Amino acid sequence: MPDVIINKEVFYNPVDFVLKKLGGTWKIPVLWRLRKKTWRYTELQKDIAHISQKMLTQTLKELEADGFVLKKVYAEVPPRTEYSLTEKGTKAVEVITYLRNYGLELMKEEGIDYEAMMQEEAKKKKDK
Amino acid sequence: MPDVIINKEVFYNPVDFVLKKLGGTWKIPVLWRLRKKTWRYTELQKDIAHISQKMLTQTLKELEADGFVLKKVYAEVPPRTEYSLTEKGTKAVEVITYLRNYGLELMKEEGIDYEAMMQEEAKKKKDK
DNA sequence: CTGAATCCTCCCGGATACTG
DNA sequence: CAGTATCCGGGAGGATTCAG
Numbered sequence: 001m002p003d004v005i006i007n008k009e010v011f012y013n014p015v016d017f018v019l020k021k022l023g024g025t026w027k028i029p030v031l032w033r034l035r036k037k038t039w040r041y042t043e044l045q046k047d048i049a050h051i052s053q054k055m056l057t058q059t060l061k062e063l064e065a066d067g068f069v070l071k072k073v074y075a076e077v078p079p080r081t082e083y084s085l086t087e088k089g090t091k092a093v094e095v096i097t098y099l100r101n102y103g104l105e106l107m108k109e110e111g112i113d114y115e116a117m118m119q120e121e122a123k124k125k126k127d128k
Numbered sequence: 129m130p131d132v133i134i135n136k137e138v139f140y141n142p143v144d145f146v147l148k149k150l151g152g153t154w155k156i157p158v159l160w161r162l163r164k165k166t167w168r169y170t171e172l173q174k175d176i177a178h179i180s181q182k183m184l185t186q187t188l189k190e191l192e193a194d195g196f197v198l199k200k201v202y203a204e205v206p207p208r209t210e211y212s213l214t215e216k217g218t219k220a221v222e223v224i225t226y227l228r229n230y231g232l233e234l235m236k237e238e239g240i241d242y243e244a245m246m247q248e249e250a251k252k253k254k255d256k
Numbered sequence: 257c258t259g260a261a262t263c264c265t266c267c268c269g270g271a272t273a274c275t276g
Numbered sequence: 277c278a279g280t281a282t283c284c285g286g287g288a289g290g291a292t293t294c295a296g
Contacts, residue, residue: 013157021234
């Protein structure tokens with residue numbers, strides 16, 4: 001295992017490389033939402049519970065810089081910004097989907113039925 | 129996205145769940161080495177560059193507790209301990225392999241030929 | 257509405273010393 | 277040989293305030 005240093009970042013293996021790009025708490029929730037459609041900044045902020053404004057901005061900026069996400073700014077008042085997946089981002093979502101399925105398996109092994117929990121949550125939301 | 133709390137750990141999605149199990153700097157390098165054979169503690173320590181004794185112990189302990197790794201202690205003097213993959217661990221390595229291949233792709237896109245770099249390193253080692 | 261700029265907290269992982 | 281125990285720094289991410 002060598003020391004691989006690129007752009008002043010040290011990483012030890014290809015998986016590490018992926019996790020430096022897609023890891024952290026917020027990249028995945030954002031990419032996951034973008035998988036089907038374009039989202040506005042505020043929509044994302046409302047939909048992703050607990051994300052701070054700082055982390056949403058930072059996450060989107062990094063995803064854009066790494067070529068996973070496309071940012072479109074409309075010169076309107078008030079301003080509108082839309083985010084969508086690039087081709088590279090679409091590929092990343094495939095990987096995330098794979099990882100997600102494995103996650104669901106692992107959770108099931110521990111007796112956690114994630115999808116049932118999600119439905120519960122959705123119902124609560126509706127009741128409000 | 130609900131707040132899912134299990135064993136006092138909060139996580140936001142199934143991918144997060146996986147990364148809580150396999151994430152961090154050292155779980156993957158360890159599991160990767162165990163994929164083909166059993167390793168002793170000291171062998172792992174020698175082979176994984178930069179890993180501290182603390183992190184190796186901690187990593188192995190967590191992997192064992194999560195059921196990915198089997199620990200076998202031989203009551204000899206000096207003591208001998210061997211680590212191997214469980215069935216669950218073998219499944220995890222499949223996921224890691226998938227992730228690793230994606231990592232290699234990403235690196236190639238950025239003009240990084242990881243496998244060539246590895247061969248360079250191997251040659252250097254031999255020369256010494 | 258879509259950010260930028262600061263300050264602060266927590267915890268992962270490193271360094272070092274000790275043990276059965 | 278295979279660990280424990282302790283102390284410590286840095287960076288990810290939260291809270292708050294300001295701006296175009």
